[in-house]
Amino acid sequence: MKLELGFIKINDVQFSNECAVKDGILYVNPEDVKAFVYDNDDVKSYIKSINFDIAKPGESVRITPVKDVIEPRVKVEGPGGIFPGVIAKVDTVGSGRTHVLKGAAIVTAGKIVGFQEGIIDMSGEGAKYTPFSKTLNLVMVAEPVEGTKQHDYERAVRFAGLRAATFVGALGKDVEPDEVKSFETYGIMEGAKLFPELPRVGYVHMLQTQGLLHDTYVYGVDAKRIVATLINPTETMDGAILSGNCVSATDKNTTYHHLNNPVVAELFEEHGKSLNYVCNIITNENVYLADKQRGSDWAAKLAKLLDLDAVIISEEGFGNPDADLIMNCTKQEKQGIKTVLITDEYAGCDGKSQSLADSDPLADAVVTAGNANMEVVLPPMDKVIGMLDYVDYCSGGHAGSLRPDGSIEAELQIITGATNEMGFNCMSAR
Numbered sequence: 001m002k003l004e005l006g007f008i009k010i011n012d013v014q015f016s017n018e019c020a021v022k023d024g025i026l027y028v029n030p031e032d033v034k035a036f037v038y039d040n041d042d043v044k045s046y047i048k049s050i051n052f053d054i055a056k057p058g059e060s061v062r063i064t065p066v067k068d069v070i071e072p073r074v075k076v077e078g079p080g081g082i083f084p085g086v087i088a089k090v091d092t093v094g095s096g097r098t099h100v101l102k103g104a105a106i107v108t109a110g111k112i113v114g115f116q117e118g119i120i121d122m123s124g125e126g127a128k129y130t131p132f133s134k135t136l137n138l139v140m141v142a143e144p145v146e147g148t149k150q151h152d153y154e155r156a157v158r159f160a161g162l163r164a165a166t167f168v169g170a171l172g173k174d175v176e177p178d179e180v181k182s183f184e185t186y187g188i189m190e191g192a193k194l195f196p197e198l199p200r201v202g203y204v205h206m207l208q209t210q211g212l213l214h215d216t217y218v219y220g221v222d223a224k225r226i227v228a229t230l231i232n233p234t235e236t237m238d239g240a241i242l243s244g245n246c247v248s249a250t251d252k253n254t255t256y257h258h259l260n261n262p263v264v265a266e267l268f269e270e271h272g273k274s275l276n277y278v279c280n281i282i283t284n285e286n287v288y289l290a291d292k293q294r295g296s297d298w299a300a301k302l303a304k305l306l307d308l309d310a311v312i313i314s315e316e317g318f319g320n321p322d323a324d325l326i327m328n329c330t331k332q333e334k335q336g337i338k339t340v341l342i343t344d345e346y347a348g349c350d351g352k353s354q355s356l357a358d359s360d361p362l363a364d365a366v367v368t369a370g371n372a373n374m375e376v377v378l379p380p381m382d383k384v385i386g387m388l389d390y391v392d393y394c395s396g397g398h399a400g401s402l403r404p405d406g407s408i409e410a411e412l413q414i415i416t417g418a419t420n421e422m423g424f425n426c427m428s429a430r
Helices: 030-037 041-046 150-170 188-194 233-237 255-259 262-270 289-305 320-334
Strands: 002-009 012-015 020-022 025-028 047-055 061-070 073-077 096-102 104-110 118-121 136-144 179-184 200-208 214-218 229-231 241-245 276-285 310-314 338-345 366-371 375-378 383-386 408-411
Touching: 002 233, 012 047, 012 136, 025 030, 025 136, 030 047, 030 150, 041 047, 041 150, 047 150, 061 136, 061 150, 061 255, 073 150, 096 150, 104 150, 104 383, 136 150, 136 383, 150 241, 150 255, 179 233, 188 276, 200 214, 200 241, 200 262, 200 289, 200 320, 229 233, 229 289, 233 255, 233 262, 233 276, 241 255, 262 276, 262 310, 276 289, 276 320, 289 320, 310 320, 320 338
Parallel strands: 002 096, 012 025, 061 383, 104 136, 200 276, 200 310, 310 338, 338 366
Antiparallel strands: 002 179, 020 025, 047 136, 061 104, 061 118, 073 096, 214 241, 229 276, 375 408
16 A cells, blocks of 8 residues: 655745645634634534634643644545545545645644643643644634533534644645655565565554543544554555544643554554554553453454564553553564563652553663653743643643743643654653
8 A cells, every 4th residue: 555645844834815835834714724623413412612722832832621633634636535434435545645744733722621631831831842833833723512422512523623734735726745755565476576685574553542531543443443454654654544542741642643644654664664654553542451351362363464573662541551562572472473562651740650451571662752751831821722720630730730920830740742652752761
């Protein structure tokens, strides 16, 4: 399967009377976007109002509470459309050509959905820890209808964000990209013939599925309902996997992270050079022991069936999913498949506590994305997009986190993407 990504570099975002991409500038008429977003039953039923704002790198701006971040993309050639099974029809994506508005992002925010929401600071200390301080953000603040239940509100905000990203992404359909990159994987036999001497490597991609607003969607299906299965890595680049999570902001895999998964990107960089990138195995992180055993058994079975020599395993979340991570690791290792794990740590503010809820001697190659319990002080910002009402109650915050001067004392948990377990950000340890 071969996918071309056409990157259209966005250097600025401005409100305008028109919607267009011209000379690297994204012009947005918020009323046009709003009209498209509201053309959905869930949005109309559960969201009372929507307001748009813009946040740019270096500005004294705080966005909170953040629900999701989405990169605007549009399918130009090939089967299917962006966000299949949710916005587009359920056609297999991952081939043809897709245009990407690189440097732009849609951020959804508003009244809190679950307590594990986050903060994006565009400057100051907090900006160092979130990748979204570097993107040009079109922020959509949603106000729910009074009395709306949390799951209904989450679903409505999720649809609203995806629809906004679809509308904005479509503005790049007829724009000539600044750069085009190709990504291609091969059939099992074809790949073996092309790269007979290279190790066969796969990616075990663990999806957050603990329920209670901890959800991930694959072609529109809640991943709690799937067993471990195969997916082509280019499918993830076309929006086959979407976030519906209210997990701790620090290691939440937003939809933006799925679209730009750095494990996928790095494996493609080495594909045909130092390794044969065979496929992705997606598996879930359910709550009950039987589900964990089933998921890790199936992931190991698929890896063996494909004769993989090694796998990279990434998780999402902490605590309960650590058990899934170690089960996936040990079962792969015991059948002769080498593993590398990517996780973050909850090692206490001083870094001296047990960093994972589970461990095993076979997990001897682990990459850390940082300690989510590390304490930071975020300076006050001149402008807040959203609201500060919930800072003391979000994961990573505490009573008194929001100081009278507008500064915030909290753990990294509260910053969106700070210790992302795909290794997306810059935190680590040696």
